[in-house]
Amino acid sequence: MNQERTLYEKVREDILNGTFDKTEKMTEVKLAKLYEVSRTPIREVLKQLEFEYLVKDGYIYTPSxxxxxxxxxxxxxxxxxxxxxxxxxxxxxxxxxxxxxxxxxxxxxxxxxxxxxxxxxxxxxxxxxxxxxxxxxxxxxxxxxxxxxxxxxxxxxxxxxxxxxxxxxxxxxxxxxxxxxxxxxxxxxxxxxxxxx
Amino acid sequence: MNQERTLYEKVREDILNGTFDKTEKMTEVKLAKLYEVSRTPIREVLKQLEFEYLVKDGYIYTPSxxxxxxxxxxxxxxxxxxxxxxxxxxxxxxxxxxxxxxxxxxxxxxxxxxxxxxxxxxxxxxxxxxxxxxxxxxxxxxxxxxxxxxxxxxxxxxxxxxxxxxxxxxxxxxxxxxxxxxxxxxxxxxxxxxxxx
DNA sequence: TATATTAAAAATGTATACATTTAATACGAA
DNA sequence: TTCGTATTAAATGTATACATTTTTAATATA
Known part of the structure; x- marks a missing residue:
């Protein structure tokens, strides 16, 4: 079976598993380094995550x-x-x-x-x-x-x-x-x- | 009043006004030349337009x-x-x-x-x-x-x-x-x- | 003619340099 | 100290070069 997770899946799971600190900014540069890709695909992923209410304005979204x-x-x-x-x-x-x-x-x-x-x-x-x-x-x-x-x-x-x-x-x-x-x-x-x- | 339309607004209005041929592909390169910007902001705009069901898979969306x-x-x-x-x-x-x-x-x-x-x-x-x-x-x-x-x-x-x-x-x-x-x-x-x- | 096969071209995906904006910090005046 | 301002740093926005994938077209074969 296919084990290759997309960048999107990796970041999403890391957020859901509480890997990130909710108070720190998820900057593109930081994430790009962390996942060893360039800023371009990171931006794409952040857009998707904002779409599903997991990220907002560069921070993990913590709904009231x-x-x-x-x-x-x-x-x-x-x-x-x-x-x-x-x-x-x-x-x-x-x-x-x-x-x-x-x-x-x-x-x-x-x-x-x-x-x-x-x-x-x-x-x-x-x-x-x-x-x-x-x-x-x-x-x-x-x-x-x-x-x-x-x-x-x-x-x-x-x-x-x-x-x-x-x-x-x-x-x-x-x-x-x-x-x-x-x-x-x-x-x-x-x-x-x-x-x- | 502010007359400056964003790139998004320009492309959106052009689509709604029927400027584009529904059968031709809206490639990033073509649009970038047409609106005199680079591919990067065009990609952003295409995403937004897909979000609102105006574009799909690089073509103007023509819903059945x-x-x-x-x-x-x-x-x-x-x-x-x-x-x-x-x-x-x-x-x-x-x-x-x-x-x-x-x-x-x-x-x-x-x-x-x-x-x-x-x-x-x-x-x-x-x-x-x-x-x-x-x-x-x-x-x-x-x-x-x-x-x-x-x-x-x-x-x-x-x-x-x-x-x-x-x-x-x-x-x-x-x-x-x-x-x-x-x-x-x-x-x-x-x-x-x-x-x- | 129809169908594979492959070469070329053109598209999107990605990395990165540079421009611009925004945020952080340091410094001086009230 | 506190506030405003200037300086710097760091972020995002944009352009662009290069990599990879997809599409197109050209040619060969049934």
């Missing part, structure tokens, strides 16, 4: 609680729209896939649970079948990852029950109910994580 | 009807959310401002109508008070502009009546009604314009 609420408002808007679509489109096989992710999250270790929960939400979003909305959702990937890590590590109560309830509402074709459930689910993730951060 | 439907799905999702917020937040002064834009659109020439209609929708979106969602909406600016131009030039029927009905529903605090009206309004813009493009 207000910022996180706004980012989650965006996430909730997209995911609740997705659930509406899922109610209209998902067939038995899709529901089975969703339940499979819940099971994986239940049985696996933290790392596997993290992946399974991501797969669960990504599967929902794919119900939208709209590349522009998908890209907008993907912009939130890093933010969602950071939240999900806290939620899983600190073992937020009821999380998987909420997932199961959402699947059930989709299966029962209850649009409003399903939407309300995903909204409340994500709001709980938000408040829980804000409390621990 | 399917693409336009997807872009409008995104627009509708944001604007209907905005209207929900407007019902909860807008006071008399805000409603007055909205009605003012309708009046301007009614009385002015095409150019003024275009601006007034943009102001109307921008005012709605500002009800969200979420910089991330605003930025996502702004990404659609060029697309919305191209549609609005057709709608105004070809004088789509009922357009301003629909605006007025939306304001009225906001004033009456009828969330579901107002949302349904903005959705239907935007879908009409979409279908009307697709028909003429």
């Amino acid at each position: 609680p207000e910022d996180y609420r706004n980012l989650f408002e965006m996430r909730i808007l997209i995911e609740s729209h997705a659930v509406e679509k899922a109610v209209l489109l998902f067939v038995d096989e899709d529901l089975k896939e969703l339940r499979n992710y819940i099971k994986q999250a239940k049985d696996g270790d933290a790392s596997l649970t993290l992946k399974a929960n991501k797969n669960f939400h990504d599967k929902l979003v794919r119900a939208i079948r709209n590349p522009f909305l998908s890209e907008t959702y993907d912009r939130l990937n890093s933010t969602i990852y950071l939240f999900s890590r806290t939620v899983v590590e600190k073992q937020r109560p009821e999380l998987l029950d909420e997932h199961e309830a959402i699947v059930q509402s989709i299966e029962d074709r209850k649009i409003d109910h399903a939407k309300q459930q995903i909204i409340s689910h994500l709001q709980k993730d938000l408040e829980f994580t804000l409390y621990y951060m | 009807p399917e693409d336009y439907r997807n872009l409008f799905e995104m627009r509708i999702l944001i604007e209907s959310h905005a209207v929900e917020k407007a019902v909860l937040l807008f006071v008399d002064e805000d409603l007055k401002e909205l009605r003012n834009y309708i009046k301007q659109a009614k009385d002015g020439d095409a150019s003024l109508t275009l601006k007034a209609n943009k102001n109307f929708h921008d005012k709605l979106v500002r009800a969200i008070r979420n910089p991330f969602l605003s930025e996502t909406y702004d990404r659609l600016n060029s697309t919305i502009y191209l549609f609005s131009r057709t709608v105004v030039e070809k004088q789509r029927p009922e357009l301003l009546d629909e605006h007025e009905a939306i304001v009225q529903s906001i004033e009456d605090r009828k969330i579901d009604h107002a949302k349904q009206q903005i959705i239907s309004h935007l879908q009409k813009d979409l279908e009307f314009t697709l028909y003429y493009m």
Whole structure:
């Protein structure tokens, strides 16, 4: 398998793993030396990282609680729209896939649970079948990852029950109910994580 | 007043005004010569233009009807959310401002109508008070502009009546009604314009 | 004619030098 | 000291040379 990580992947992972000091400036010259490339590709990477809310004005972006609420408002808007679509489109096989992710999250270790929960939400979003909305959702990937890590590590109560309830509402074709459930689910993730951060 | 347009603004306007041939490649070298700058700032500008769906893979982006439907799905999702917020937040002064834009659109020439209609929708979106969602909406600016131009030039029927009905529903605090009206309004813009493009 | 194959050209990717702007520091006057 | 100003240093912006990749075109072969 291909082990070659792109420069973007390297820098992104280093940020997510807390390698950088949040108070120090991420200057192009410094990063270029660190990763042994020139400033040109570093600039490209910084742009991408700003796009996904990991970097801002040359510093690691440290969103305020207000910022996180706004980012989650965006996430909730997209995911609740997705659930509406899922109610209209998902067939038995899709529901089975969703339940499979819940099971994986239940049985696996933290790392596997993290992946399974991501797969669960990504599967929902794919119900939208709209590349522009998908890209907008993907912009939130890093933010969602950071939240999900806290939620899983600190073992937020009821999380998987909420997932199961959402699947059930989709299966029962209850649009409003399903939407309300995903909204409340994500709001709980938000408040829980804000409390621990 | 400041007349100095940035390179980004120049290229963007030239694209919107149809200066470029949609079939020819927008190579960095060519554009650099044309605008008498080096490739570096041109690359920056091309990235921005890709961000707002005006350029793709070095060509002017010519979305398919399917693409336009997807872009409008995104627009509708944001604007209907905005209207929900407007019902909860807008006071008399805000409603007055909205009605003012309708009046301007009614009385002015095409150019003024275009601006007034943009102001109307921008005012709605500002009800969200979420910089991330605003930025996502702004990404659609060029697309919305191209549609609005057709709608105004070809004088789509009922357009301003629909605006007025939306304001009225906001004033009456009828969330579901107002949302349904903005959705239907935007879908009409979409279908009307697709028909003429 | 259609299809590979390869040579040439032209594009983008990267490194780097230089220009300009912005930030940091040092110094002097109130 | 504190504030303003000048000087310097360091950052980003831009141009450009060179490397690599991609596209085009030309030629040969089925």
